[in-house]
Amino acid sequence: xxxxxxxxxxxxxxxxxDASMVKQKEMMAAHYDRLTGAPETGEKVASTFVPGNLNxxxxxxxxxxxxxxxxxxxxxxxxxxxxxxLEAEKIGHSEDVCTYVKSDIGMMAKGNIAPNGKKFPNPDxxxxxxxxxxxxxxxxxxxxxxxxxxxIMLHTPYMGDGKITKNMIEYMVKQLKDDxxxxxxxxxxxxxxxxRLREYLKKSVVAEDDLVRVLQSAKKKPSPIDAYFGGIxxxxxxxxxxxGTDDAIEYYRFLLEEVEDRLGQGKGPVTxxxxxxxxxxxxxxxxxxxxxxxxxxxxxxxxxxxxxVASSYTKVGGxxxxxxRHDPDKPLETLAxxxxxxxxxxxxxxxxxxxxxxxxxxxxxxxxxxxIKSCNSFSAGQLLIMxxxxxxxxxxxxxxxxxxxxxxxxxxxxxxxxxxxxxxMIEQKRAGARxxx
Amino acid sequence: MAxxxxxxxxxxxxxxxxxxxxxLSFGAARQWKAASPERKVIGYMPIYVPRExxxxxxxxxxxxxxxxxxxEVIHGDAYYQSYICRIPRSTIELGVSGRLDFVDGMLFPSxxxxxxxxxxxxxxxxxxxxxxxxxxxxxxxxxxxxxYYVNELAELRHDLEQLGGRPVSDEQLCDSIAVYNENRRLVxxxxxxxxxxxxxxxxxxxxxxxxxGLVLPVEEHSAMIRDYxxxxxxxxxxxxxxxRVVLTGVFCEQPPLNxxxxxxxxxxxxVDDDLLxxxxxxxxxxxxxxxxxxxxxxAFLHQSESTAAKYEPNLKEKGxxxxxxxxxxxxxxxxxxxxxxxxxxxxxxxxxxxxxxxxDVPYIAFKYAENSGQMQPIREQAGTFSDSIKLWxxx
Numbered sequence: 001x002x003x004x005x006x007x008x009x010x011x012x013x014x015x016x017x018d019a020s021m022v023k024q025k026e027m028m029a030a031h032y033d034r035l036t037g038a039p040e041t042g043e044k045v046a047s048t049f050v051p052g053n054l055n056x057x058x059x060x061x062x063x064x065x066x067x068x069x070x071x072x073x074x075x076x077x078x079x080x081x082x083x084x085x086l087e088a089e090k091i092g093h094s095e096d097v098c099t100y101v102k103s104d105i106g107m108m109a110k111g112n113i114a115p116n117g118k119k120f121p122n123p124d125x126x127x128x129x130x131x132x133x134x135x136x137x138x139x140x141x142x143x144x145x146x147x148x149x150x151x152i153m154l155h156t157p158y159m160g161d162g163k164i165t166k167n168m169i170e171y172m173v174k175q176l177k178d179d180x181x182x183x184x185x186x187x188x189x190x191x192x193x194x195x196r197l198r199e200y201l202k203k204s205v206v207a208e209d210d211l212v213r214v215l216q217s218a219k220k221k222p223s224p225i226d227a228y229f230g231g232i233x234x235x236x237x238x239x240x241x242x243x244g245t246d247d248a249i250e251y252y253r254f255l256l257e258e259v260e261d262r263l264g265q266g267k268g269p270v271t272x273x274x275x276x277x278x279x280x281x282x283x284x285x286x287x288x289x290x291x292x293x294x295x296x297x298x299x300x301x302x303x304x305x306x307x308x309v310a311s312s313y314t315k316v317g318g319x320x321x322x323x324x325r326h327d328p329d330k331p332l333e334t335l336a337x338x339x340x341x342x343x344x345x346x347x348x349x350x351x352x353x354x355x356x357x358x359x360x361x362x363x364x365x366x367x368x369x370x371x372i373k374s375c376n377s378f379s380a381g382q383l384l385i386m387x388x389x390x391x392x393x394x395x396x397x398x399x400x401x402x403x404x405x406x407x408x409x410x411x412x413x414x415x416x417x418x419x420x421x422x423x424x425m426i427e428q429k430r431a432g433a434r435x436x437x
Numbered sequence: 438m439a440x441x442x443x444x445x446x447x448x449x450x451x452x453x454x455x456x457x458x459x460x461l462s463f464g465a466a467r468q469w470k471a472a473s474p475e476r477k478v479i480g481y482m483p484i485y486v487p488r489e490x491x492x493x494x495x496x497x498x499x500x501x502x503x504x505x506x507x508x509e510v511i512h513g514d515a516y517y518q519s520y521i522c523r524i525p526r527s528t529i530e531l532g533v534s535g536r537l538d539f540v541d542g543m544l545f546p547s548x549x550x551x552x553x554x555x556x557x558x559x560x561x562x563x564x565x566x567x568x569x570x571x572x573x574x575x576x577x578x579x580x581x582x583x584x585y586y587v588n589e590l591a592e593l594r595h596d597l598e599q600l601g602g603r604p605v606s607d608e609q610l611c612d613s614i615a616v617y618n619e620n621r622r623l624v625x626x627x628x629x630x631x632x633x634x635x636x637x638x639x640x641x642x643x644x645x646x647x648x649x650g651l652v653l654p655v656e657e658h659s660a661m662i663r664d665y666x667x668x669x670x671x672x673x674x675x676x677x678x679x680x681r682v683v684l685t686g687v688f689c690e691q692p693p694l695n696x697x698x699x700x701x702x703x704x705x706x707x708v709d710d711d712l713l714x715x716x717x718x719x720x721x722x723x724x725x726x727x728x729x730x731x732x733x734x735x736a737f738l739h740q741s742e743s744t745a746a747k748y749e750p751n752l753k754e755k756g757x758x759x760x761x762x763x764x765x766x767x768x769x770x771x772x773x774x775x776x777x778x779x780x781x782x783x784x785x786x787x788x789x790x791x792x793x794x795x796x797d798v799p800y801i802a803f804k805y806a807e808n809s810g811q812m813q814p815i816r817e818q819a820g821t822f823s824d825s826i827k828l829w830x831x832x
Contacts, residue, residue: 092790094775094783096520096804101784130575130748134550137575137748138784144752145788153575153748155582158547160556160570167592171585175576347570348557373520376780380525381554383516384561401518 018270020255024236027247029116031240035064036118044188047123047143050317052131052156052339056200056244056326057180061188065241066123068139072103074115076291076405084110085406098135099374099406101142108146122147125187127180131156132316132344133377152183156339162350164340172336194331200244201328207238208320210252215321217259218309219362222279224262226269228308229298232289239317271302280305281426284358286312286351286385287370287378290402293410297402300416304423308368310358312351312378315343322354344377352385356392365426366395368419373403396429398422447642447668450661454645457652458694461508462536465652466499470539477541477600479567482528482552483689484746485718486544486571487590487733492655493613494597494605499540500651500715503527506693506808516558522778523806524690525555532563542567542600544593548689548746549780567600569593575748577738586734594730610729618722620655623662625717628709630666632766635706636676638669640684640697647713677704680826683768684710685759686786688744690776690807699812700772704823708766711744718742745781756792763798769826772819773802799826 017025038045046063048054050070058065075081084106085099091109093102107113112120128140128151137153144151154175157168181192214234218227225231234255242248262268268276272295283301285308290297301308318324319341327334339345346354355367367389371379386397400418403409457465470476477496481488488498504510504527512533513526531537543566545556556570572589574582598605624647631638646665650658684700688711700707723736743749743758763771771793775782786802793800801822803815 092787094786094804096778097780097783128748134548134553134746134780135784138745138780141749141755141788142784145755145791148752151750151752153750155575155748157572157585158553158570160545160553160572165592167585167588171574171576171581174581174584178581179576179578347560348554349560351557352561371518373518376521376554376778377550379518380521380551381516381558383518384558388561 018254018258020251020258021233023247023251023254024233027237027242027251031242032114032116032118035066036114036116036120038064038121044124045121046125046127046184047140048127049129049131049133049136050239051133051342051344052129052154053239053243053317054127054129054154054335054339055241056197056204057176057184057335058127059200059244060192060196061184061190063125063184063188066120067240068104068143069100070240071107071114071120072100072405073291075103075107077294078115079292079407080107081292081405082407097374098139099404101135101139103405104139105142105146123149125149125184126151127184128153129156129339130154131339132158132342133375135377150183150187152180154180154339156345159340159346159350162347164337168340169333169336172339173332176332176335197331198328201326201331201334203246203249204244204326205328207243207248207252208318208325210249210256211235211238212320213256214252214259215310215314217263218307220263221282221363222266222268223282223307223309224259224267224269226271226276226298226302226308227314228285228289228311229271229294229301230269231308231311231314235314235317269302269307271298273299273302276302276305276307278305279307281423282307282309282362282364284308284310284355284362284364284367285370286355286367286382288313288316288372288375288404289370290410291405292403292407293412296412297410297415300412300419304419306419306423309362309364312343312355317342319343319346348381348385352388352392355385356389359389359393359395364395365429366390366422367393367397368422369397369399371399371401373401373409374406375404396422396425398425447665447672450665450668451642451645454649454661457649458645459507461504461531463499463539463652466497467539469497469654475601478539479542479544479597480537480540481544481571481715482546482548482555484546484548484714484744485573485741486546486715487593488655488715489610489613489617489723489729489733490590490594490597490605492616493609494594494601495603496541496597496601497654500713501528501531501537501543502651502691503807504530505691506695506810508808510808520778521551522690522776523808524776525551527807528555529558529562532559540566542569542597544569544571546571547573551780552689567596569596573737577750579735579738583731583734583738586737587730590730590733607729611725614723614729614732615725616655616659618725620650620659620662621717621719622722623659623666624650626666627662628717630670632708634676635679635681635708636674637672640701640707640710641694642669644694644697644712647716650716651713677706678827679704679706680770680823681706681708681766681768682822683708683759683762683766683771684712684774685771685789686773686775686779686782687712688714688746689779689781692774692805693807693809693812695812696774696805696809696815699816700819703816703819704827705772705819708768709762711742714742714744745785756789759789760792760796760798763793763796769799769830770822771798771800772822773800775802775804777804777806799830
């Protein structure tokens with residue numbers, strides 16, 4: 001009998017935290033305290049999704065933003081999601097469907113405890129921003145069944161033809177004006193003030209500008225950031241409950257300063273084990289990460305000198321690096337355009353263009369796809385994406401599989417083997433190019 | 438004598454429908470197209486597209502529902518991970534193997550992320566084919582979702598005009614609506630006959646007759662249903678002591694024909710289902726007066742089937758369509774048959790089960806793939822379900 005054991009990770013070295021890290025930690029803690037304290041403070045809670053997250057609008061009604069995807073991620077990182085997924089399956093949810101949903105449903109069944117150890121409040125409204133993911137619709141129908149609360153559908157049409165049409169914008173603006181906003185007014189008891197929305201949107205732009213500078217710093221060699229594993233931390237505030245706030249502006253200012261400092265010193269990214277060693281491989285990554293073994297997964301990259309210079313996952317809550325910024329002069333239209341443009345709402349050919357351009361612009365060695373069992377929105381079609389990007393760039397692609405928050409689908413040995421083979425392939429490709437020259 | 442003639446007519450119709458079902462090269466549609474150089478064929482996937490617009494353009498709408506259990510998928514598997522359902526991989530197989538080389542356009546309706554992404558894959562893989570992701574509104578207000586949908590329909594009409602090189606008039610659209618109204622009425626009659634006497638219209642036959650409508654011109658299909666109805670109503674067939682069930686979850690990837698047969702053999706009369714929903718998506722006649730696109734839009738908003746791919750804005754209404762189907766068809770239970778890895782069917786299932794539980798309707802559930810071969814477990818499960826209803830439900 002062969003017994004396969006997973007080696008335990010050595011305890012992380014004590015890494016001095018940058019100001020941005022401290023700031024983000026404080027922001028998250030304060031947010032969860034505000035959220036779990038809502039029953040006492042009387043604040044009302046709106047649950048919504050990261051893609052199509054209308055944080056500026058939600059703030060106009062003094063609502064606290066709760067993001068079930070982020071809660072599932074937190075549960076994954078804290079090794080709690082496995083039990084929650086099993087709990088959901090036990091009460092009748094299929095083993096085949098999204099584990100974010102099951103983690104959320106399982107968490108509810110087991111007391112709905114937030115990362116700060118306090119109970120999540122029941123939402124007052126489910127703002128179903130139906131953007132780029134079919135599962136979102138069913139997820140909130142499932143939550144509505146539990147919470148029996150009001151649910152607002154905001155339907156974002158899919159960019160199947162690779163363009164945003166006038167009809168799409170008008171449809172979304174009409175939904176916002178005649179359905180979403182009046183319902184939020186009624187639930188919150190706060191009258192909508194479009195100038196207040198404009199002010200939040202102005203703040204969003206400042207943070208968006210700085211985020212793009214941070215992400216594009218990875219064009220330099222060595223890259224001062226990891227745009228996937230590190231990138232997940234960088235997008236936290238702007239994809240979550242902080243877009244449009246002073247906190248987000250401050251966070252991204254700190255972050256940009258730190259990244260520019262690293263650039264000046266010729267340093268690579270910060271990892272959980274401190275500064276990364278020599279940059280050997282530059283990758284573009286498509287697809288979400290695994291969260292149940294996040295550090296172990298990341299370590300497989302930085303131990304080999306592999307840095308991710310661009311990723312699609314860091315665009316699920318907004319594609320800012322291709323030019324989009326919230327426009328305070330067209331407050332509702334800009335929200336519509338934002339929702340329409342998020343990565344998972346883009347057609348497959350658009351995604352291929354984007355990834356192939358990343359490989360070229362960031363001078364990457366190739367495209368790595370982490371295909372997620374849970375997420376058909378990302379995963380269906382990824383094998384074609386890989387082949388097409390390989391064809392267009394002449395760089396090798398690779399394919400690994402895992403899951404978001406279900407630990408049963410993280411096979412460390414398989415992933416490590418594939419990554420090592422991939423790095424060897426890149427080396428061979430380089431050697432071939434050298435000998436041809 | 439009359440009985441045997443009618444029985445003969447029915448058998449012939451079913452044999453013809455079976456031959457169409459078995460033909461993975463779509464010979465009938467190819468033949469239709471070959472009759473005139475102006476003819477074009479527009480493929481579509483589940484669940485719903487407005488076939489009236491395709492018909493009005495003078496084209497043949499062709500339903501593509503994957504490859505079933507007779508297609509060996511060789512290339513299609515290279516495009517998908519093991520955890521993606523089977524219909525997209527067998528559809529790709531149909532495409533790359535040349536079986537759809539006569540199809541001029543493909544519509545991919547809004548049903549799930551897999552079919553959605555397949556629309557982009559099709560664009561990449563078959564660049565000469567007209568491809569459209571066909572979005573439908575999830576907002577059902579006339580002035581919001583309705584206006585959006587009218588414009589989407591107008592875009593589709595415009596695209597088909599470009600493809601055909603000729604305009605599609607309102608009059609042509611109204612005529613096509615009338616033709617499809619008639620077809621839907623006949624389908625409703627067929628379902629009513631099965632509710633009334635399921636032994637006269639077995640589920641496999643109803644399925645095959647309906648499925649023929651996805652490859653035949655609608656006029657020919659209406660004639661086929663009419664003939665089948667006439668034959669089936671008069672034919673004498675033995676009435677079995679089966680329980681009556683509603684089959685649900687089968688709206689996209691199709692179950693193997695053997696699965697439907699197995700349910701009947703296991704003692705279940707299928708008296709309602711969500712198979713081939715496009716044939717009865719619109720539940721009442723669409724008006725043929727006034728603006729045809731507006732009429733199609735209003736019918737979609739207010740007179741269309743409920744299914745997992747549609748948002749239900751009213752919590753109290755969630756799943757009630759299934760309870761109504763049970764009551765309407767005097768069913769004694771529900772069978773949830775869902776394709777493996779089907780997000781819409783599997784995410785919806787717990788909510789529907791809760792509704793059935795509240796309504797005191799028994800149910801069972803299992804999964805399948807279009808190429809599932811082993812029916813014994815399903816037959817045993819369905820047989821036990823049927824027995825339990827007969828023996829213990831007191832109905």
